[in-house]
Amino acid sequence: MTDESEMSGAPSKRAPKPSPTTIGNHKLAPETLMMGYGFDPSLSEGSLKPPIFLTSTFVFQTAADGKRFFEGITGKRPGGAEGLVYSRFNGPNQEILEDRLTLWEDAEEALAFSSGMSAIATLLMTYVQPGDVVVHSGPLYAATETLIAKILGKFGVKWLDFPSGATRNEIDAAIARGKEQGRVALIYLESPANPTNQLVDVEAVAAARDAAFPGDQRPPIAIDNTFLGPLWAKPLDQGADITVYSLTKYAGGHSDLVAGGLVGSKKYLDPIRMMRNTIGTICDPNTAWMLLRSLETLELRMSRAGENAAKVCEFLRGHEKVEQVGYLGFLEEGSRQADIYRRHCTGAGSTFSLYLKGGEREAFAFLDSLKIAHLAVSLGGTETLASAPAAMTHLSVPDERKQALGITDNLVRISIGVENPDDLIADFENALRAV
Ligand SMILES: *Cc1c(COP(=O)(O)O)cnc(C)c1O
Numbered sequence: 001m002t003d004e005s006e007m008s009g010a011p012s013k014r015a016p017k018p019s020p021t022t023i024g025n026h027k028l029a030p031e032t033l034m035m036g037y038g039f040d041p042s043l044s045e046g047s048l049k050p051p052i053f054l055t056s057t058f059v060f061q062t063a064a065d066g067k068r069f070f071e072g073i074t075g076k077r078p079g080g081a082e083g084l085v086y087s088r089f090n091g092p093n094q095e096i097l098e099d100r101l102t103l104w105e106d107a108e109e110a111l112a113f114s115s116g117m118s119a120i121a122t123l124l125m126t127y128v129q130p131g132d133v134v135v136h137s138g139p140l141y142a143a144t145e146t147l148i149a150k151i152l153g154k155f156g157v158k159w160l161d162f163p164s165g166a167t168r169n170e171i172d173a174a175i176a177r178g179k180e181q182g183r184v185a186l187i188y189l190e191s192p193a194n195p196t197n198q199l200v201d202v203e204a205v206a207a208a209r210d211a212a213f214p215g216d217q218r219p220p221i222a223i224d225n226t227f228l229g230p231l232w233a234k235p236l237d238q239g240a241d242i243t244v245y246s247l248t249k250y251a252g253g254h255s256d257l258v259a260g261g262l263v264g265s266k267k268y269l270d271p272i273r274m275m276r277n278t279i280g281t282i283c284d285p286n287t288a289w290m291l292l293r294s295l296e297t298l299e300l301r302m303s304r305a306g307e308n309a310a311k312v313c314e315f316l317r318g319h320e321k322v323e324q325v326g327y328l329g330f331l332e333e334g335s336r337q338a339d340i341y342r343r344h345c346t347g348a349g350s351t352f353s354l355y356l357k358g359g360e361r362e363a364f365a366f367l368d369s370l371k372i373a374h375l376a377v378s379l380g381g382t383e384t385l386a387s388a389p390a391a392m393t394h395l396s397v398p399d400e401r402k403q404a405l406g407i408t409d410n411l412v413r414i415s416i417g418v419e420n421p422d423d424l425i426a427d428f429e430n431a432l433r434a435v
Pocket of ligand 1: 224227247259
């Protein structure tokens with residue numbers, strides 16, 4: 001977390017009032033702190049809400065201040081910048097956003113980015129160099145796979161993967177194979193995987209990493225927590241070092257912005273901040289401001305969407321035209337996946353896979369008959385979305401791999417929103433009639 005005095009631009013003269021995070025011994029919850037944490041109205045004309053700071057650069061009070069701030073920016077002096085310098089490095093709206101993002105996971109630091117992919121790209125560029133190996137769970141978000149395999153591949157970075165649901169032994173074996181090929185620079189996870197919904201055992205990955213790298217030259221573990229975070233899964237608690245977000249999804253939550261975030265300890269995020277400063281992948285002030293508004297209702301939105309999804313899935317599961325519902329709330333008792341779920345998750349989310357009886361014809365008939373749910377890719381918005389991965393997001397995946405991942409023609413991906421659940425069930429019931 002950066003010094004709040006940065007927001008004034010004149011740290012010695014106008015120190016902001018610190019935001020309380022406790023009342024006596026009572027610790028305040030993130031959903032309460034989202035309304036004001038990290039912003040002092042008295043520094044902005046008493047404005048209850050932070051203004052949008054549309055400026056490219058910030059005025060220094062003295063030349064000595066400018067020098068000191070630059071020493072922080074360039075890493076000449078530890079501790080980061082003491083004041084705001086230039087909007088490619090940071091701004092008040094982005095700093096408040098970053099401070100608030102830390103709260104959901106009790107993390108030291110957060111960084112905001114212009115998209116989920118720019119967050120992932122900046123992370124990878126920070127930690128890998130030619131000859132290194134990235135060990136990752138598979139499948140990953142398609143663009144992340146492209147970035148690791150095709151783009152970093154051009155720069156001589158190698159990769160290998162293990163299946164998302166892998167056991168400790170399988171993870172050990174993957175890391176050992178990685179070590180044979182080069183320096184393992186990063187372990188990159190995504191859980192649950194899309195569209196298989198397989199959860200990664202983060203505790204097992206952390207134990208395997210620690211066993212394989214007993215010294216302090218350990219590759220960090222980063223995990224894309226977009227589907228369940230920050231409400232239903234907090235992988236930093238299971239041993240991950242960095243959580244990765246497409247803030248476009250549940251955090252933004254209204255399908256009206258694109259942004260990304262990284263959350264974790266200062267040790268792991270500081271080098272990424274330096275990379276971001278250099279290449280300029282920070283989000284803009286307007287997007288940061290919209291995210292501040294979104295975070296105020298994050299807990300409400302995600303809770304309602306999660307409750308709705310439970311009701312809708314219960315309905316779909318019993319329907320005669322439905323083959324299977326791939327929903328984290330329906331994991332088989334006693335299975336390994338159910339065990340990971342119990343240890344890692346506090347909710348089943350609101351994004352799931354619906355397998356209809358039949359094939360593409362049935363899936364398309366269903367999608368074309370929806371009246372409330374919109375036919376669009378993406379997830380985590382207030383409105384319910386549905387799409388056909390085999391024909392859309394995963395169209396370019398080779399048939400063999402599609403088969404292995406269960407991306408069949410009868411698969412419909414659904415992200416449930418915050419509508420009235422009975423209306424959603426009526427919509428799905430009607431659409432199933434058309435199948
Ligand atoms: C959408 C998404 C991304 C990419 O995020 P953008 O904000 O679109 O760049 C990465 N990972 C997952 C799991 C996603 O769903």
